[in-house]
Amino acid sequence: MSGPDYDVIVVGGGIAGAALARALEDSGLRLALVEARALDTGGIDHVPTATGVGDFDPRVSAITPASQRLLESLGAWEALVASRICPYRSMAVWDADGTGHIDFQAAEVDAPHLGHIIENRLLAGALLAGLDRQSGITLISPARVADLDLAREGEVVVELEDGSALSAPLVVGADGALSRLRELAGFLTREWDYGHSALVTTVCTERPHEACAYQRFLATGPLAFLPLPDIDGRHYCSIVWSAETGRAEQLLALDDEAFRSELGAALEHRLGEVLDSSPRLSFPLRQRHATDYVKPGLALVGDAAHTIHPLAGQGINLGLQDVAALSDELLTAAGRGGSPGEIDVLLRYQRRRKGENLVMMAAMDGFKRLFGERRLPVRWLRNTGMHWVDRSGPLKQQLMRHAMGVR
Numbered sequence: 198m199s200g201p202d203y204d205v206i207v208v209g210g211g212i213a214g215a216a217l218a219r220a221l222e223d224s225g226l227r228l229a230l231v232e233a234r235a236l237d238t239g240g241i242d243h244v245p246t247a248t249g250v251g252d253f254d255p256r257v258s259a260i261t262p263a264s265q266r267l268l269e270s271l272g273a274w275e276a277l278v279a280s281r282i283c284p285y286r287s288m289a290v291w292d293a294d295g296t297g298h299i300d301f302q303a304a305e306v307d308a309p310h311l312g313h314i315i316e317n318r319l320l321a322g323a324l325l326a327g328l329d330r331q332s333g334i335t336l337i338s339p340a341r342v343a344d345l346d347l348a349r350e351g352e353v354v355v356e357l358e359d360g361s362a363l364s365a366p367l368v369v370g371a372d373g374a375l376s377r378l379r380e381l382a383g384f385l386t387r388e389w390d391y392g393h394s395a396l397v398t399t400v401c402t403e404r405p406h407e408a409c410a411y412q413r414f415l416a417t418g419p420l421a422f423l424p425l426p427d428i429d430g431r432h433y434c435s436i437v438w439s440a441e442t443g444r445a446e447q448l449l450a451l452d453d454e455a456f457r458s459e460l461g462a463a464l465e466h467r468l469g470e471v472l473d474s475s476p477r478l479s480f481p482l483r484q485r486h487a488t489d490y491v492k493p494g495l496a497l498v499g500d501a502a503h504t505i506h507p508l509a510g511q512g513i514n515l516g517l518q519d520v521a522a523l524s525d526e527l528l529t530a531a532g533r534g535g536s537p538g539e540i541d542v543l544l545r546y547q548r549r550r551k552g553e554n555l556v557m558m559a560a561m562d563g564f565k566r567l568f569g570e571r572r573l574p575v576r577w578l579r580n581t582g583m584h585w586v587d588r589s590g591p592l593k594q595q596l597m598r599h600a601m602g603v604r
């Protein structure tokens with residue numbers, strides 16, 4: 198009987214899956230990357246200059262310095278810097294329901310910036326660039342995983358919708374929040390509905406953002422203006438407006454002019470009027486955490502393992518740290534001739550990531566509840582607490598370093 202087709206099959210070519218493929222590309226492991234959409238490996242060198250709000254990907258990520266280091270080590274950062282990413286050097290956070298505010302400045306932690314805002318399309322594109330030319334990687338796309346066969350000893354068989362099958366001692370689910378692999382493999386999850394939807398759009402504002410990310414906590418949910426590069430003297434931001442579902446539906450139903458007017462007012466016109474906006478997209482927000490990330494021959498990374506509220510922009514940052522830990526364990530195992538599917542190898546990955554992910558998820562849940570609270574004593578405490586943290590020096594620096602992924 199012949200052995201498995203590959204050493205590792207990665208299901209999902211989003212940011213997490215593409216990063217894992219990149220991290221394993223020179224390992225000598227035979228790797229297959231299966232993605233439902235048609236993958237573009239042509240790189241991001243030729244991204245046309247944006248001429249208006251519709252040219253930006255409405256999905257962006259605030260990428261921490263820790264994730265930047267990983268992207269550098271994967272050889273994706275240089276292309277990103279040459280495209281259109283925007284560093285942010287400060288962050289203004291304030292409570293709509295009082296006077297509480299915190300201003301974070303990169304200089305307070307001796308850093309040049311707090312992170313970068315990067316369009317998701319560019320992030321995935323930079324990670325996928327040239328992958329099809331790597332001899333150790335087989336790209337299978339567009340192709341969707343339909344089923345799994347776990348009955349064979351030492352290997353997992355992945356069945357695709359077109360009826361073909363491929364096998365490997367390790368299959369990694371990087372197939373996002375609604376992971377089919379997680380479901381087929383019987384991983385349990387703990388999940389709860391935040392009762393929020395996130396509305397995203399790109400806007401052009403009257404005044405420049407000056408490399409500041411703005412976040413205003415409204416009683417119905419947080420509103421973020423994330424800085425994008427200025428182009429031809431026009432000032433752009435990416436918006437993530439998380440709101441209770443009823444409020445999100447109202448915002449989605451407004452005509453463009455009424456929406457821009459509400460949006461400008463919701464930020465207290467800190468960037469003046471909102472002059473233009475791209476079509477709005479809405480995402481229901483659910484917190485989800487797999488109780489285990491691994492089983493023999495199987496592992497979950499990124500949103501397949503955990504999804505959290507976007508209010509602190511940590512989702513894919515956690516996903517990239519999963520990738521760093523899993524690839525490290527797989528490379529160590531390969532170096533001593535071990536199989537990538539060994540449960541001891543996979544458990545080491547799980548031990549390295551689960552605690553940290555849980556802490557971040559608990560913190561996001563706490564923030565969401567704290568800022569959604571309408572009772573007067575809690576609002577008073579919240580505002581007092583924000584003032585105190587803003588002036589607290591070491592505690593504030595510790596919070597900043599934690600959010601940046603540096604210790």
Ligand SMILES: Cc1cc2nc3c(=O)[nH]c(=O)nc-3n(C[C@H](O)[C@H](O)[C@H](O)COP(=O)(O)OP(=O)(O)OC[C@H]3O[C@@H](n4cnc5c(N)ncnc54)[C@H](O)[C@@H]3O)c2cc1C
Nearest residue numbers: 209211212213233259342372373499500510511512513514
């Ligand atoms: C509004 C909003 C704002 C956010 N802002 C931030 C932020 O600022 N910073 C941050 O760190 N995070 C942020 N996040 C979270 C971040 O977007 C996610 O964590 C990240 O996109 C997850 O990447 P992933 O690769 O794990 O999954 P995905 O991006 O979902 O990729 C999964 C891939 O798997 C493929 N796939 C699915 N099913 C199959 C199948 N059966 N067969 C084959 N392929 C399949 C899909 O086509 C897809 O390409 C935000 C999220 C939201 C909703």
